[in-house]
Amino acid sequence: SMMKSLFTANSIDKxxxxxxxxxxxxxxxSNLERMMIGFTIINIRNRNAEFVxxxxxxxxxxxxxENRIEELGIHALPLGAMSSDNYISKKIKLDQEDVLLxxxxxxxxxxxxxxxxxxxxxxxxxxEQVSSKxxxxxxxxxxxxxxxxxxxxxxxxxxxxxVIKVK
Numbered sequence: 001s002m003m004k005s006l007f008t009a010n011s012i013d014k015x016x017x018x019x020x021x022x023x024x025x026x027x028x029x030s031n032l033e034r035m036m037i038g039f040t041i042i043n044i045r046n047r048n049a050e051f052v053x054x055x056x057x058x059x060x061x062x063x064x065x066e067n068r069i070e071e072l073g074i075h076a077l078p079l080g081a082m083s084s085d086n087y088i089s090k091k092i093k094l095d096q097e098d099v100l101l102x103x104x105x106x107x108x109x110x111x112x113x114x115x116x117x118x119x120x121x122x123x124x125x126x127x128e129q130v131s132s133k134x135x136x137x138x139x140x141x142x143x144x145x146x147x148x149x150x151x152x153x154x155x156x157x158x159x160x161x162x163v164i165k166v167k
Contacts, residue, residue, distance in 0.1 A: 002027065003037050003079070016041050016052050020079065020087040024054075027080035036078035040102060047094040047166060052087050054079050057105050060124060062131035064097035069128055071120075099138070100164040101127050106157035107142065110149050118149050135163035 006023045014022065019041070027037060038055035053059060055078025061070045076086045094100075103123070110118040122145075130141040139161045146159060 002030070003039060011041075016043060016050060017087055017089055020052050020054060020076075021085040024079045024085055024087070025083075028083055030080075032080065036080045038078045038104070042100070042102075042164075044094065044164075048091065049094055049100070050089050050091045052076070052089045054087060055081070057103055057108060057120070057123075060101040060127050061092060062099040062101070062127070063095070064099075064132075065095055069124055069131065071124065094166045096166055097132070098166045099131050099135075100162075101138070102162040103142075104158050104160040106155055106159040107146055107161070109157060110146050110155055110159070112149050113151060118146065122149075135165050138163045 003023070006026055007019075010019050010022055020039075023039075027035070036055065040051060040053045040056050040059070042049055042051040042059075051059065051072070053072075053075040056075065058075065059072040061072055062068075063070060072090060072092065074088060074090045076088070108118050108120050108123050112118075123142075126142055126145045127138070130138045133141070142161060143159070146155070
């Protein structure tokens with residue numbers, strides 16, 4: 001609820017770097033002990049995207065014209081983790097049929113019965129298999145892969161996906 005309030009109050013007036021800096025200060029000053037918030041913002045305008053990632057896994061960008069996936073690995077510490085403001089943004093160009101995959105760390109950190117992590121390399125390979133599909137099909141495929149990995153057991157952490165496909 002705190003992040004929703006900060007977003008509602010500050011995201012319109014500030015560029016995304018200033019928003020992250022001011023939100024970090026607000027969370028840190030709230031003295032919530034060890035509470036930290038993973039948060040990502042992507043602003044997309046006219047197929048130009050700018051994003052900041054604080055404490056969440058890398059964003060994967062399927063570049064349709066090159067038929068390849070790029071890991072957009074810039075990220076900073078979660079909001080509230082430190083008083084410093086090490087937030088940086090990255091800008092990318094999006095083309096028709098490009099896809100962005102965002103997720104929580106619950107997916108790559110799924111553990112099978114041998115206590116092996118699903119891992120980021122498997123995430124990337126799984127995404128490669130379905131990157132030309134619709135967002136709904138991509139999410140369904142990734143959920144199925146995760147369920148197979150853990151033999152249909154409930155995950156220990158939340159597993160959340162956001163998929164954006166450029167029309």
